[in-house]
Amino acid sequence: MSVPEMGPFGVVVTGIVAIAIVYKLVQRWRFKLPPGPRPWPVVGNLLQIEPVRFRCFWDWSKKYGPIMSVWFGSTLNVVVSNTELAKEVLKEHDQQLADRPRSRSAEKFSRNGQDLIWADYGPHYVKVRKVCTLELFSPKRLEALRPIREDEVAAMVESIFNDCGKQEGIGKPLVVKRYLSGVAFNNITRPAFGKRFVNEEGKMDPQGVEFKEIVATGLKLGASLTMAEHIPYLRWMFPLEEGAFAKHGARRDNVTKAIMEEHTLARQTSGAKQHFVDALLTLQEKYDLSEDTIIGLLWDMITAGMDTTAITVEWAMAELVRNPRIQQKAQEEIDRVVGRDRVMNETDFPHLPYLQCITKEALRLHPPTPLMLPHKATQNVKIGGYDIPKGSNVHVNVWxxxxxxxxxxxxxxxxxxxxxxxxxxxxxxxxRLLPFGAGRRICPGAQLGINLVQSMLGHLLHHFVWAPPEGMQAEDIDLTENPGLVTFMAKPVQAIAIPRLPDHLYKRQPLN
Structure with missing residues (x-):
């Protein structure tokens, strides 16, 4: 039987596959790579990875060890899963691993790394990081923005009370996430933009809807390129939708610039406010910040903070409903320190050590970003006695x-x-505990995140007793995660809220 001749296309594909296989073999001969599951031709380990990726890597680590090679197509990804190796990555070799691998979508969204999250480590990153640390998230600015945070948490408490404190709402289970999402969203957009996009009824104004749609569109555009990102020689099958990305970028810029212009006009009449957009515009000349960088930083705050706070609080509430002993112990502490005749505020936190412990334990057991954003090796390094070649990606499985x-x-x-x-x-x-990362890439807004989580948890525990829905046992609450970069609960937790304070303490007092 004669072998059929390959056309030009077949020859090209065969050649590309052969080159990829030879490249992998050369890497394995040249370097002592960490062990890991056997990769398949072309796709590597992509088809073997389970949807909840951090759990999959955890399971694999039990077989291959705490440092593994996992191939995303032709790209080597090294996953570390213990404290000693995390320290090597984030401290001892931090400088050589301080870059971020940027996908084509990340390139577009960040304007080639002009923001903070996706910037390469270098003068731009150091400058923008300095702006965040010294100017945006300084203790002075966070304190100045405290009334906004406390106002949003008070609005959440009032909304829950309106739904469970009336006769028709007594004993009715509430979807906890519904109340957390609005306050988390406002607690990012108000400090950043001075805008309250979600009202007391949980309804979003048109600009807020636009913000949400921009975020959703960005995620969709990024997801559409996933397979091609890992297999470069298949990218012709998944072309970059230049028009769609351009439209998305213009939409994002238009809504952001409109807000920036509003603040510029407002400063001319009433002076600068403490909002992040005012700070960035005021500091633009001092730090030589481009418009792309200002817009990128503002959107970094939205994308990094919008979901993570709500996720952490929802997981904590699920655990508190499952563990009434812990809930009661926390409420006893709050009652001793705050009492039942006033509303707590952030100045109470230092006197509430058990509440702080609940926050830490929630972040330990359910970190909102279980796999840190990957680090990229800018030169050959050794981790755990294995070679990490230049260009490889390194992931820390904090979960x-x-x-x-x-x-x-x-x-x-x-x-x-x-x-x-x-x-x-x-x-x-x-x-041992890295919910905000470590080293040069640690989250600059960590303290803001901690304050928000503690405030939301503290008020939920102070104002209400939380119990499972009627007919459900506490241990039946589902603690599985949804697949994704962040760990949403697969089934949003439902619980019955029982008010425990005088009615007048549930009324939000609007800011002057």
Missing amino acids: AIARDPAVWKDPVTFRPERFLEEDVDIKGHDY
Whole structure:
């Protein structure tokens, strides 16, 4: 039987596959790579990875060890899953691993890394990081914005009370996420833009709808390129939709510039406010910030903070409903410090150590970004005795590290008391617990995130007792995660809220 001749297309494809295979073999001969699952030709391990990626990597680490090679197409990705290796990545070799791998969509969204999240490590990143640390998230500015945070949490409490405090709402289970999403969204957009897009009834104004749609469109555009990002020689099958990206970018810029212009006009009459947009416009000349960088920074705040706060609080509430002992202990502490005749505020936090422990335990057991955004090797480095070639991506599985029985007692148990027994830093200094990352790429808004989570949790516990819906046992609450970059609950938690304070303390007092 004669072998059919290949056409030009077949020859090209065969040649590309052959080159890819040879390239991989050369890498394996030249470098001592970490062990890992056997990759398939062309696609690598992509088809073997389970949807909830961080759990899949955790399972694989039990077989291959705490440092693994995982091939996304032709790109080597190294995943580390214990404290010692995380310290090597984020401290000892931090400078060589400080870049971010940018996909084609990230290139477009960040204007080639002109923001903070996707910027390469270098003079631009150092400058923008300095703006965030010294200007945007300074203790002075966070304190100045505290009334906004407390106002939004008060609005959330009033909304819950309106739904459960009346006769028709008593005993009716509430979808907790519904109340958290609005306050989390406003708690990012108000400090950033001075705009309250969601009203007391949870309805969004047109500009808020536009914001949400822009975020959703960006996610959709990015997802449409996923397979092609990992297999460069298949990109001709998944072309970059230049028109769609241009339209999305213009839409984002238009709504942001309109707000920037509003603030510029307002400053001419009433002076600068503490909102982030005012700070950036005021500092634009001092730090030589381009318009692309200002817009990029504002959208970094939206995308990084919009979901993560709500996610953390929802997981914490699910655990508190499952653990009434912990809930009661927290309420007893709040009653001792705050009492039942006033509303708590952020100045109470230092006197509420158990509430702080609940926040830490929620961030440990359910980190909102379980796999840190990847780091990119700018030169060959060694991690855990293995070679990490230049151009490889390195992921830190913070979810797995926080469940490592070698460093945590009863790691899968929600037990806030562990942080009373030992003080563990959560802002990048203790590599057992890394919800905000560490090193040069640590989240600059960590303290803002902690304040928001503690405030939301504290008010929810102070104002209400939370119980499972009638007929459901606490242990039946589903604690599985949705696939994705952030860990939404697969099934939003429902609970019955029972008011525990005088009625007048549920009324929001609008800011002057």
